[in-house]
Amino acid sequence: MSSGSKADPELVTVFDTQDEPEAMVVHALLTSAGIESLIATLQAPQDVLPGVGGIVLRVNPNQADEARRVIAEYRNAPAPEEDGEQDDDVEN
Secondary structure (H helix, E strand, C coil): CCCCCCCCCCCEEEEEECCHHHHHHHHHHHHHCCCCEEEEEEECCCCCCCCCEEEEEEECHHHHHHHHHHHHHHHHCCCCCCCCCCCCCCCC
16 A cells, blocks of 8 residues: 555554554565555654554455454464474484
């Protein structure tokens, strides 16, 4: 999707976070699933509402359910094993 200066009111928000790297990961996941998404930053004046804001990902309404499924799979995926752990089945 193009990231023009005017927000597209037809897009729906499927993800929000305060963490920019997480937003980029989810954006990449959606892209790899063939879902176009737009990243938007929500910011409030910090002197008025400190700590308010965040990042949202928006998609076309016809892809929203699939996007939410991809995001749910990402959130429910087991954490990867840390390096240094050995599998009990491996002989030394």
